[in-house]
Amino acid sequence: MLDILKGPVLSIQEFFVLCGRTIKSLGRRPHYFPDLVAQMDIIGVGSLPIVLLCGFFSGVVMALQMSRALRTYGAVTQTGPIVAITLVREMGPVLTSIVVAGRNSAGIASELGSMKVTEQIDAMRALGTDPVQKLVKPRLIATSIMLPCLTVIADFVGLVGGFMIAHFMLSLTGSEYWNGAYRALEYNDVAQGLIKPFVYALVIAMVGCFYGLRTTGGTQGVGLSTTKAVVIAIVWIFVLNAFITQIFVWLAEKGLGLS
Amino acid sequence: MTGHPSTQTAHRDASQEYEILRFEHVTIAFDGDPAIQDISFQIRHGESLVILGSAGSGKTVILKTSIGLLRPESGRVFLFGEDITHRKELDLFDLRARVGMLFQEGALFDSLTIEENVSYPLLNQKTLRCTESEMHNRVEESLRFVELEHTLEKFPSELSGGMRRRVGIARANVTKPELVIYDSPTAGLDPITANNIMALIVKERDLRRATTIIVTQRFQDGQIMAKYRYDREQQNLVAASPADVAGLRLMVMKDGRLVFQGTQQELEQSRDPYISKFVLRH
Incomplete structure (x- = not known):
């Protein structure tokens, strides 16, 4: 029994050790700004097309699904508020994070994993560079900055998608839809819509880096690390x-929900 | 490439006793399986050490442990006289700046050009930083030494295996380190390319009098190190006298243990069945 637990416990310990080393490296020079910009481009700009597509069509699908139920009760004017709340609170952050996790956790794990099995990580250490500072730190910062931005963009295009359905299929006017959507949102919603992607960004970057850096066993090992990184x-x-x-439900109930 | 020979000889004599690397009963295990067991040896300034052994015998583990890339479970490692056994990663960088290392397959950074790869240690080692023009000159000089000065703008993927290995040698030596470590420099190369690589290593050793450690599976690599020296006048390898290679020692590894330590002559005369087989097989 203990032997079965030993592996996972050791992995968790190593993961938090890596997190600790990364946090320590945040304030330490050098900061490798060109690497940070490159990672922001890969993670942020690179993920933009797929995030736009996913965001837009989730707004469309949500409006379509809701319209049937709302029409029954003659409440189609509530399409805007429902799409806005669902997107900003849940769908936007979670869907965007899953898309970015699938794309970038895999990318980070495979890139770092390939470097590990070809001894480039060791070479880096031998040549005077801390791999945590050079590889993990820029990826963590870039993901933490770009994922909330991508989420905001996904939320917006999702609302646009919802508007398309509301306007062309439910005959709602622009002001009916957008005013409803705007009024429905509270600070609590916006706060969790931004905090969630920030936290998920930490997970995506750290899990990708962790599995990449502990890759063993050649190309097969790289594939395994990539799969594990995405799934985890x-x-x-x-x-x-x-x-x-x-936590946010509790805050809202206690009247601390910034509403 | 190097300073005046007499200056070098004087420098070498003065530092003859200077200890570069020492292993004291070092053991390392991975998941409970020992990779190296109770390894002890020492190498002084100007000496050369050839570590022979079959695949999985622990040769690379020794090299990585020698610069702190791996930590011993027991025993102690001294690099340039300093105990690095439990030293923190960040505190090792200054010592590593005095070491050049060629990894198996070169370990060049795929995303960087050859020039960026070779200049990497000059850019990243705090103690080695130099001006941009000086850096460019040193990179060119180092690449010229391995006859690849025309590849500055290329990427590693555009080079052959042998060329990548030569770039690795250039990167290992661009800082003119006191200790140069070569991990299987000829592995997977055809015999002609392998001999060319060994000729470069002997040339580097003799021109700069750098302390050299090389691990290899090929007995011939040890023979080239032991029987040849680089002649400046002829600009080629010539047969070495025993005095020329007095500082050369060989070690043989078997299943993580050191089974032989001595000169080339002692190795060839050994009656040990494993060593005899190893020597004869190549």
Whole structure:
């Protein structure tokens, strides 16, 4: 029994050691700004097309699904508020994070994993560079900055998608839809819509880097690390989503929800 | 490439007793399986050490442990006289700046050009930083030494395996380190390219009098180190006298243990069945 637990416990310990070393490296020079900009481009700009597509169509689908139920009760004017709340609180952060996790946790794990198995990480250490500072730090900062930005963009295009359905299929005017959507949102919603992607960004970057840096066993090992990174990152996004949502529900109930 | 020979000889004599690397009963295990066991040896300034052994015998583990890339479970490691056994990663960089290392397959950075790869230690080692023009000159000089000065703008993927290995040698030596470590420099190369690589290593050793450690599976690599020296006048390798290679020692590894330590002559005369087999097989 103890032997079965030993591996996972050791992995968790190593993960937090890496997190600790990364936090320590945040304030230490050098900061490798060109690497940070490159990672922001890869993670942020690179993920933009797929985030736009996913965001837009989730808004479209949500409006379509809701319209049927709302029409039954003659409440189609509530399409805007429902799309806005669902997107900003849940769908935007979670969907965007899952898309970015699938794309970038995999990318980070495979890139770092390939470097590990070809001894480039060791070479880096031998040539005077701390791999945590050079590789992990820029990826963590870049993901933490870009994922909330991508989420805001996904939320907006999702609302535009919802508007398309509301306007062309439910005959709502622009002011009906957008005013409803705007009025429905509270600070609590906006806060969790921004805090969630920030937390998921930490998970995506750290899990990708962790599995990349502990890759062993050649190309097969790289594939395994990539798969593990994506699966673990997505699972943690869902688990943390439940916790963060609970915290904001509790805050709203206590009247501390910034509303 | 180097200073005046007499200056070098004088420098070498003065520092003859200077200890570069020492292993004291070092053991390392991975997941409970020992990779190296109770390894002890020492290398002084100007000496050369050839570590022979079959795949998985622990040769690379010794090299990585020698600059702190791996930590011993027991025993102690001294680099340039300083105990690095439990030293923090960040505190090792200044010592590593005095070491050049060629990894198996070169370990060049895929995303960087050859010039950026070779200049990497000059850019990143705090103690070695120099001006941009000086850096460019040193990179060119180092690449010229391995006859690849025309590849500055290329990427590693555009080079052959042998060329990548030569760039690795240039990168290992661009800082003119006191200790140069070569991890299987000829592995996977055809015999002609392998001999060319060994000729470069002997040339580097003799021109700069750098302390050299090389691990290899090929007995011939040890023979080239032991029987040849670089002649400045002829600009080629010539047969070495025993005095020329007095500082050369060989070690043989078997299943993580050191089974032989001595000169080339002692190695060839050894009656040990494993060593005899190893020597004869190549």
